[in-house]
Amino acid sequence: MDYKYTVSRTVQIVLFASVLFCTAQLSAQSKDHKKFIQSANKAKEIQTLASKMRADYDAKHIRLQQFAKENGLPMTEKLSDGTVVSLQDIGVDGTPLFYTTFMDPTSKVSRANELYAGGNLNLDLDGRGLQVGVWDAGIALTSHQEFGARAIKGDAVDEVSAHATMVTGTLISSGVNKKAKGVAFAAEALTHDWTRDKVEVIETAAQGMLLSNHSYGIKSDRVPDWYFGSYIKVSQEWDEIMYNAPYYLMVTAAGNAQNSYDNEVPVYGKAKDGFDLLLGFAVSKNGITVAGANTRIDDKGELKSATVASYSSFGPVDDGRIKPDLAGDGTAVFAASSYGNQSYDSSTGTSMATPGVTGSLLLLQQYHEQLYGTYMKAATLKGLALHTADDVAAAGPDYKMGWGVLNVKKAAEVLKNKEYSSIVNEATLTNGEVYTITVKADGNQPLLASISWTDPKGEFVNRGNLNDATAALTNDLDIRITKDGKTYFPWKLNPAKAADKAIKGDNLVDPYERIDIGDAAGEYTITVTHKGNLVNGAQDFSLIVSGAELTQCRVVAPNGLQLTSATEAVAKFGWDAAEDTLFEIQYKEKGQTEWVTGHTWENTWNIPDLEKGKTYEMRLRAVCTENLVSEFSDVLEFMFNGEATEQTLAYEPLSYPTELSISLYPNPAVNELTVNAELSSDAEFSVVTVSGNIIKKGKINGAINVSDLSSGLYVLMVQDHSGLKSSKFYKN
Structure with missing residues (x-):
């Protein structure tokens, strides 16, 4: 089955449905990833933003100390249940904003265990060689027996936090005590105090950090009602950080305020219903906000049932975006504690659900690097997590657990099956362009197609309006699927009817859109467009498709040798x-x-x-x-x-039909590739990966040099006066 990428109104590229063949040299040929990620960052903007945030922090720190002194408030306090509360900001209306941990004293749910050696996928993933950032009420107890030398102090703070230790343990504990084994149990964690979180994150993201965990947020019983669900300055700042560092993804806890009745005027229902309780950076567009779930998983890693945890804060946010994004396990999690180097404790809350998600996402980055030699952009990683999450209750997303319970087993399968039954493609849409592919449904599973993008910061910041529905979305991309005159639309939710099931239509608010076709059969056209003018003239996005038949090849041993x-x-x-x-x-x-x-x-x-x-x-x-x-x-x-x-x-070899309009030799190629066709002096070539990325192009003047390509399968495009021709070739 051929499928097409159309990235402008006039240029159509035909790709054959086969992909690069992995060789044993892939790891050895991998790039210096940190330098690559750094080069993808918007360096000038990051430097300017970092300088601004440092100056803001210095001025804010003096202002907070003065405010606390004038109002007789402690800068930091520990409540009777062990919760840490710290004065961290002052809102535009003069409200003091207190950060608090989201854990009540007391990993299998994400299916990360299926990615370990001995799991059903037997991938031997463990996070080795990767770092994850942790910001919290203090630093973790780095000397704990579970960490070895893998918990590294990231700032000048020496205050050890019980909460930070349990969060870090859930991420990276080695399993000295098997019950406390972390999700990414061989990774390193850079542990920080939350006081300078934005400054430190942007500095670390500029150096190549992929993920950070934030199991804290604004204390919900100390703010006026208009703060709930509002896109405020801190929401905007975190979006700006992620936009300028496109490989960096923030993962944060939704909060534990479901039964607090803190929001007396929610965007939907009454305080007792638990809706509209997200605050601060949990409202940001580009990060992942994690809810808590109670789940039942069988020994094959299949979700049998799931309900939102009784403590977990609900969305929506005021503009109707789907928040939280997904759910993880936060109930009675056993982890390393800070009482001593061999101590442990159990805890419940979205604080504990969040590192389970963060660690699982880190394993997906490790797997992608093993498969393809690079890391995913944050929009791809987020989109993959939402695309493959296990739906719960009614079809589609909801405002309690977002797109469902994280399932990294399914996400890993989508990555492995890339260009066989799935597409994972990073692309760019510029003003006026239309991106189109045509795929055939495999008929065995639903056809799912989604787009995800890291959006520029929202220009509107709420300064005191209750339940202001102004959209925070800046670049509004749209995905549609068409077949035989019928158009399929993405999921959307209505904040005015927050308890209702998701519907399908034009989504005007989310930087992630997904279309599900349950009974798909035949060919479908997937189109990505945009509304209005794109800020900065272009928008990077990630397309993920599953349930497709992208090649006639079958993974079965050949017969008749x-x-x-x-x-x-x-x-x-x-x-x-x-x-x-x-x-x-x-x-x-x-x-x-x-x-x-x-x-x-x-x-x-x-x-x-x-x-x-x-x-x-x-x-x-x-x-x-x-x-x-x-x-x-x-x-x-x-x-x-x-x-x-x-x-x-006696054996007559079967003929092998070819569809190629040009022939290439030698094929496989080593150093050079020659096009066997009558071409004009104007003929041009492009070497294209079957993910749709042009990696080499130029005039055809004799043989084409392919010595600089990695081993694998490619498509050669030839453009001449007679039209566009293509052929696949293998590079040894």
Whole structure:
């Protein structure tokens, strides 16, 4: 099945549904990731923003101390239940804003255990080599036996926090006590006090940090009602940080105020209903806000039931965005504690649900790097998490648990099946452009398509209006799916009817949109457009599609391997043809350990220079995508005598139909690739990954240099006066 990317109104690129073939050299060829991420950051904007935030912090710190002294308030206090409360800001209306931890004293839910060695996916992921930022009421007890040297103090604060230790333990504990094993149990955590959180985050994100955990927020019983659900300055500031550092994602707790009755005038219902309780950076557009869930998971990692936890704060936010984004397990979580280096405790709250999500997302970044040699942008990671979350109760999202319970097992499968049954593509939409692909549903699962983007900061900041519905969204992208004159729309929620089921229509507020087609069959066209003019003239976005059939290749061992003829110089072999399939052939002398390996698109292969009288072994397998290959066929054992026999000649190789409009040689290629076609002097080429990214282009003046490409499968596009032609090739 061919599928098309149209990234302007006039240019159409046809890609064949096969993908880069992963080689053992991938890890060795990986880039210096931190430098790559740093280069993707908007360095000038980050530097300016960091300087501004440092100055704001210095001025605010003096103002807070003066305010506390004048009003007889402590800067920090510990409540009788162990909750830490700290004066951290003053709102535009003069309201003191107190940060508080979201944990009441007292990981399997995200399905992260399925990604470990021995899990159902057996991926051996553990977070090794990655760092995660933790900001909290203080720093973790870095000397705890669960951390070794992997909990690293990130700032000058020495105050050890029980809350920070449990959060950090949920993230990275090694499992000295098996019940306390962290989600990313081999990762490092940079532990910080929350006092300078924005300043420290932007500095660390500028250096390449991918994720940070924030299990705290504004204390809900000390603010006027208009703050709830409002897009305020702190919401805007965090969005600005994430926009300028596009690989960085903030993960924060929704809060534990469901039964507090703190908001007497919610955007929907009454205080006792628990809606409209999110505050501050939990209202930001670009981060992930985590609710707490009570779940039941079977031993295969399947969600059997889920309900929102009785403590977890609900959305919506005032402009109707879908918040919280998703849910994790925060009930009776057992983790390292700060009472001593061998101490542990249990706790409940969205504070504990959040690091479970953060650690799971870190594992997905590790997996993506293993598969493709790069990390995902934050919008891709967030979109993948929301795309694959387990829906609960009614279809679609809701204002209690967002898109559902995090399922990183399903997310990992989408990554592995990229360009086989799923698309994970990072692209850019500029003013006036339309992005289009056509895909075929696989007929076995729902067709899901979603877009996710890190939006520029919202220009509107609420300064005291109760339940102001002004949209915080800046660049409004839209996804639609069409088939036979019918248009499918994304999910949306109505804050005025917050308890109602999600509906489908034009979503005007969310920087993430998803379309679900449950009974999909046939071909569908997916289109991404935008409204109005895009701020900064362009918007990066991530497209995720699952439930598609992107290739005719099948991950099954090839059949029919036979010796078809032999001469003194060469032995010839054939097997059953298979469409869209790259075959990997291996052969060796019997008794030897090292296989000689080759690749071909055809269903024939010649082996030269064999020695008469020796016995050889041969096998082959199908390569469908970069990460999906079949098992090897049964080994064919033969003695080479240099002569053809009736038996070996009886096999007639099946023809292998080709759809290519141009031919390339050599294919596979090593250093150069030649186009076998009559071309004008104006002919141009583009080398394209099947994710749709052009990585090399130029005029065709003789052979094309491909020595600088990584090993794998590509598409060569040739544009000439006669039109656009394409062919796939393999680079050794």
